[in-house]
Amino acid sequence: MRSLSTARLPALAALLLSAAPAAAQEPPAVDAFAQAMAARQVADFARRQKDVRAMLTAAAMLREIPTQDQPGAEPGGFGAAALFAEARAMAGGDARVRAEVDFAEKAARSRGVVASAFGKGLVRSVRVVDPRGAYRFTVTAAGGTPLRVGAIGDVGTALAMRVQDGAGRTLCLDDNADYAPVCQLTPKTAGQYRIDILNKSGARSRAVILSN
Incomplete structure (x- = not known):
């Protein structure tokens, strides 16, 4: 497994810097659609580099976006659960890394959704x-x-x-x-x-x- 570094991920670093709040008191407004597209790009990077932690970042980005599933929508496809599963598969037999994936997934679930940042969501x-x-x-x-x-x-x-x-x-x-x-x-x-x-x-x- 390769570690995540800003040298190898300048685009992600720029994304994170641009998302920093201008003032400590006011959280930045977040564009849910843009964040979902950015998560897809980070997931692509993770697949190319076989970087588990990058995949966890992409999963976390998706996890905090509330969505409104249309009636009759089939399960599966691109989503936080699928990316956490990919990260677990990347970890293979490395028990330490698999434990890190499990911890990250549980932490993402416990945080809940910050609905106010996204309005009605996607x-x-x-x-x-x-x-x-x-x-x-x-x-x-x-x-x-x-x-x-x-x-x-x-x-x-x-x-x-x-x-x-x-x-x-x-x-x-x-x-x-x-x-x-x-x-x-x-x-x-x-x-x-x-x-x-x-x-x-x-x-x-x-x-x-x-x-x-």
């Missing part, structure tokens, strides 16, 4: 997308207000995301052969917008869909 839904298939849904968005949608699939798969307005015009397309596409836009007018999650790989993928 809307989260987990869907299974067939190989070369798509999952389509519509959202009602307000005009002049940022709309952010992310989909995080199983590692090793390739997902794309497309957002279209009521006239069928594509307003956002993230097709970078990544497993976690994101679309961020500010609709000019209120209305219905269609979102397509496209699985471009030959394997089924769970897609954890996050929206603000």
Whole structure:
């Protein structure tokens, strides 16, 4: 297992520094969507470097974000429990490191959720997308207000995301052969917008869909 260092994780160090409160009395406002996306990047780093402690950091980042699971959402996919499980698998037969993972998971559970920092939290839904298939849904968005949608699939798969307005015009397309596409836009007018999650790989993928 490799240890976590700011020399190897400049992006994470910058993230932590930028999150420091400007004044000791006032906690910083936290963007739940941005923190979930940052946790995904830290988890990717942990997988590449086989760094258990980095994976614990990613799990802790997700654990403190309250989510509203949509009715009928399937369990699993990208979440704190899944990342703690990955960290435990990385630890292998090292009893000391496995004990550290167990302690970190229990500590995260005991802290609870700081709901006031995130307001209503993220809307989260987990869907299974067939190989070369798509999952389509519509959202009602307000005009002049940022709309952010992310989909995080199983590692090793390739997902794309497309957002279209009521006239069928594509307003956002993230097709970078990544497993976690994101679309961020500010609709000019209120209305219905269609979102397509496209699985471009030959394997089924769970897609954890996050929206603000």
